[in-house]
Amino acid sequence: MNDGKLTEHEQRLEKFSQHLKAARQLEDDIIKYGLGAAYLYCDDVDSDWLETWEDDNDEPSYIEKMITFLESDDSVAVKVREKLQNKSISEIIQGLEYCLSQLTENERIFVTKDLLLNGVQFAGNNRGSRDRVIDEVELLDLAEDLLERLTEILG
Amino acid sequence: MQPTDIKKNINSLIEESVIIYPNLTIKLKQIRLWIKSVKDGTLVSKPFVMLFLLQFIRDAKVMLDIKRLASEEEQQTFYQEMIPPEKYWYGELFPQWLSNHDPKFYLWRTKLMAGEFSQEDEQLIKSITHFIKQCGGKTLQRYILDLSMATDIIVSSSQENPLCIQLTSQSQEFSQVKSNDWENTLIFWGIERGLFLSYNPGRPDFIDRIANVALDNSDRLDTGIYEKLNL
Secondary structure, three states: OEOOEOOHHHHHHHHHHHHHHHHHHHHHHHHHHHHHHHHHHOOOOOOOOOOOOOOOOOOOOHHHHHHHHHOOOOHHHHHHHHHOOOOOHHHHHHHHHHHHOOOOHHHHHHHHHHHHHHHHHOOOOOHHHOOOOOOHHHHHHHHHHHHHHHHHHHO | OOHHHHHHHHHHHHHHHHHHOHHHHHHHHHHHHHHHOOOOOOOOOHHHHHHHHHHHHHHHHHHHHHHOOOOHHHHHHHHHOOOHHHHHHHHHHHHHHHHOOOOOHHHHHHHHHOOOOOOOOHHHHHHHHHHHHHOOOEEEOOHHHHHHOOOOEEEEOOOOOOEEEEEEEOOOOOHHHHHHHHHHHHHHOOOOOEEEEEEOOOOOOHHHHHHHHHHHHHHHOOOOOEEEEEO
16 A cells, blocks of 8 residues: 555455445344344335335336236237236236346346246246147247237336 | 435446346346335335345345456455355355245245244344354354245354254244255255254253254264254
C-alpha cells in the first residue's frame, strides 16, 4: 500500500469482508432471535410489502395473465392443457415460471419442451417411465408457440 | 431498512450477475417470480420470507465478490477469510444449488406460502451451536441447507473438515423413511458424507451428547459414509 490508498485487490477484499461479515451477523441474529430477527432488519415486516411487491412494476397481474391465457380457448393453451392434463393450473404456472427464468431463448424452449414432456417433475429422474411414444419435435414446436404466446401476453 | 429495499437489492443483483454469474441470475429471477405470485390473503410467514430473502441477498453478494476475482490466487485470499463450513457453503454447496434445478424448491415454497414452515428445532439448534462454538468448533446454518439439502447444520472441528448434519427427535414418526430420504437428498446434491442424528429429548444431557458426537464425526467420518446414529 502506498500514499494511504488501497490497492484494487485490497478494495475488493475489504468489500468482500464486509459482505461476509453481514452474512455472519444475519446468521447469528437468526440463531439468537429466530423469526424475530426479521424485525431487527426491517421496519415494516408485517405490512403489505409482499402483496404489493409488483405495484410499482411495469408487469402487473403477471400470474393473472398466465391463468387467463391457460384457461382460454386459444389453440396453444388447449394443447398445453391436453399435454399436462393431470396437472393443476398453478402447477403449470410454477413450471412455466422456471422456463421463463432461463436466460437464453434456446434454454427456454428446451426447458419448456421438457415441462410438456414430463409434467412439472420435468427435471426429476422419472424420464424412463413413459409408456407412450412422444413426438419430441411436435413438443418443441408447441414449446416455441407457447413461449411466443407468453411473450405477447406478458409483454 | 424498508421492505421495498429488498426488491431493489434483488433487481440490482440480477443486473450485476447476468454476465459474471448467470446461474445466480436464474435463481434470483425465480425468486422474484415467486414473490410476485403472492396474493392478498395468502397465509404466509412474512418474517420468514423476509429473512430468507435477506439471507439469499447476502450470500449472493459474497458469491459475486468471489466470481469477480480474476485469479485463483486472489480467490484463495478470500477463502482464507472463511471458516471451514463457510468455505464448503460458498465454495461448493451454494454454487451447486445455484446451478441445478432443485426438485424441492417448488414444494417448500408452496409450504411456506401456506404458512406450514415450522422451526421446531430452533431452540435445540441454538443450544447445540452454542456448545459447539464453546468447544472451538465452527458451524453454519442456511435456510436452503435446511429446506433443500436436508441439513440442519454444518459443523467442523479441529480437522477443519465440514460435515452436514440432520437432527431428528426419536419421538418423530417415520424416522426410517426420513433417514432414507435424507441420504438420497445428500447424494443428489453431491454431499459426500453426512450424519443423521436421532436423539432422545428426554435425556438430560442430550444437547452435550449431540454436540460432542457432531464434533467427533466431523473429524473422523470417512467420505462416502452417511452415518445414522441413535443417541
